[in-house]
Amino acid sequence: xxxxLLDRVRGIAADVLEVPITQVTPDSSxxxxxxxxxxxxxxxxLALEQxxxxxxxxxxxDQLDNVGEIVTVISRKQNVAS
Amino acid sequence: MGIALQPxxxxxxxxxxxxxxxxxQGGCPPEFxxxxxxxxxxxxKREGLxxxxxxxxATENDFVRGGFIxxxxxxxxxxxxxxxxxxxxxxxxxxxxxxxxxxGALMLRxxxxxxxxxxxxGMGGFDxxxxxxxxxxxxxxxxxxxxxxxxxxxxxxxxxxxxxxxxSRIVLSNMAAATGTGWVGIKVAQWMRSVxxxxxxxxxxxxxxxxxxxxxxxxxxxxxxxxxxxxxxxxNCLYPPGVNFLAIKVLRSxxxxxxxxxxxxxMHDNKYFGNxxxxxxxxxxxxxxxxxxxxxAACDFLTRRGVDLIICNHSQAxxxxxxxxxxxxxxxSNFIFAASEPLAQxxxxxxxxxxxxxFMRGDGDGPVNx
Numbered sequence: 087x088x089x090x091l092l093d094r095v096r097g098i099a100a101d102v103l104e105v106p107i108t109q110v111t112p113d114s115s116x117x118x119x120x121x122x123x124x125x126x127x128x129x130x131x132l133a134l135e136q137x138x139x140x141x142x143x144x145x146x147x148d149q150l151d152n153v154g155e156i157v158t159v160i161s162r163k164q165n166v167a168s
Numbered sequence: 169m170g171i172a173l174q175p176x177x178x179x180x181x182x183x184x185x186x187x188x189x190x191x192x193q194g195g196c197p198p199e200f201x202x203x204x205x206x207x208x209x210x211x212x213k214r215e216g217l218x219x220x221x222x223x224x225x226a227t228e229n230d231f232v233r234g235g236f237i238x239x240x241x242x243x244x245x246x247x248x249x250x251x252x253x254x255x256x257x258x259x260x261x262x263x264x265x266x267x268x269x270x271x272g273a274l275m276l277r278x279x280x281x282x283x284x285x286x287x288x289x290g291m292g293g294f295d296x297x298x299x300x301x302x303x304x305x306x307x308x309x310x311x312x313x314x315x316x317x318x319x320x321x322x323x324x325x326x327x328x329x330x331x332x333x334x335x336s337r338i339v340l341s342n343m344a345a346a347t348g349t350g351w352v353g354i355k356v357a358q359w360m361r362s363v364x365x366x367x368x369x370x371x372x373x374x375x376x377x378x379x380x381x382x383x384x385x386x387x388x389x390x391x392x393x394x395x396x397x398x399x400x401x402x403x404n405c406l407y408p409p410g411v412n413f414l415a416i417k418v419l420r421s422x423x424x425x426x427x428x429x430x431x432x433x434x435m436h437d438n439k440y441f442g443n444x445x446x447x448x449x450x451x452x453x454x455x456x457x458x459x460x461x462x463x464x465a466a467c468d469f470l471t472r473r474g475v476d477l478i479i480c481n482h483s484q485a486x487x488x489x490x491x492x493x494x495x496x497x498x499x500x501s502n503f504i505f506a507a508s509e510p511l512a513q514x515x516x517x518x519x520x521x522x523x524x525x526x527f528m529r530g531d532g533d534g535p536v537n538x
Binding site for chain 2: 115116117122123124125126127128129131132142143144145147148150151
């Protein structure tokens with residue numbers, strides 16, 4: 087997976103989770119990144135909402151459980167919006 | 169992952185028990201367990217009752233991955249009635265299994281979607297995960313001030329000093345700064361702080377709240393920026409007879425000017441109070457001008473019972489002033505109030521609303537651990 091959207095999401099995740107961007111891959115998840123706990127997950131959700139000017143429904147928040155899925159959900163929401 | 173929020177129904181009880189077992193095996197402290205019955209033991213929903221709790225679960229197919237409790241009650245906000253909901257005991261499997269780190273945020277967002285006018289209370293301090301998340305969500309947070317008055321200085325100093333906790337260090341440090349050393353210093357300082365004794369008050373223990381309490385509520389409700397309903401029907405739910413609560417009516421010239429609900433608890437190896445006998449002002453009501461009368465009545469009542477220490481959390485500024493002029497010291501508070509953005513927006517027109525809302529230990533999930 088390679089796209090501008092993925093790169094933006096990786097950058098936000100690296101910033102929020104305080105890890106080098108090289109450690110953030112599409113498979114990165116709370117199980118692979120030490121700092122990705124409940125509090126950081128919420129911060130990530132809020133940062134993504136601000137960056138992409140959207141709001142996640144509660145059930146969508148659950149789907150954001152790895153970087154690749156985050157890209158998928160955001161892409162779907164952007165397509166619906168347009 | 170496919171987690172959904174739904175009300176707790178009886179068929180989910182085995183899954184809740186399994187969830188609690190996983191929390192226990194993951195090393196979660198024993199107080200972090202979700203109730204193992206869909207019907208709340210405290211404040212179940214019943215026809216005609218003015219306040220009630222409901223339990224909600226985060227489910228993944230047949231598994232429970234989290235839960236939270238909502239307590240529904242009426243509040244007067246600037247004298248107008250509003251239904252405001254208390255969000256508490258959010259538990260997520262993410263506490264013990266990183267694969268479920270998303271569940272906490274899902275539950276919080278879900279609760280807000282159900283009930284935008286939410287508050288949280290207690291939470292053990294600003295640095296804990298829940299207040300951290302609430303702050304990130306744009307909630308307004310502040311510590312509800314803590315006040316204490318020492319009846320038996322020698323026992324107090326002996327117990328508090330032995331704890332060697334950060335709480336005890338701050339308490340002792342504050343008191344040393346205010347009083348000098350030792351129990352004589354405490355006694356003198358408290359005497360000096362007691363600006364004036366309130367005269368002509370009478371105390372009447374009561375087993376229930378009646379029309380007199382409703383009249384007081386009607387007088388007091390418009391005075392405070394935000395206050396949970398303290399009508400007699402609510403108070404009789406919260407403080408039924410036969411439980412540990414001690415309720416007193418405070419009278420002046422035979423007129424009820426306020427009331428207080430108290431606890432008298434012998435602590436045993438308590439992390440904050442050691443083995444002190446602690447009197448707590450759990451709840452009370454009066455107009456601000458009568459706060460000194462209610463505080464003095466509560467202190468007299470508890471002192472006659474022999475408590476070593478009297479404590480209270482109270483958010484409202486006039487009451488804080490009354491506590492200080494009644495011989496109370498301020499102490500460190502980990503009793504945090506948090507208002508959701510929609511709730512804070514209702515309050516924002518009131519300048520300095522954080523000092524004008526009325527919250528005590530009796531609000532929220534009640535005086536647990538006291």
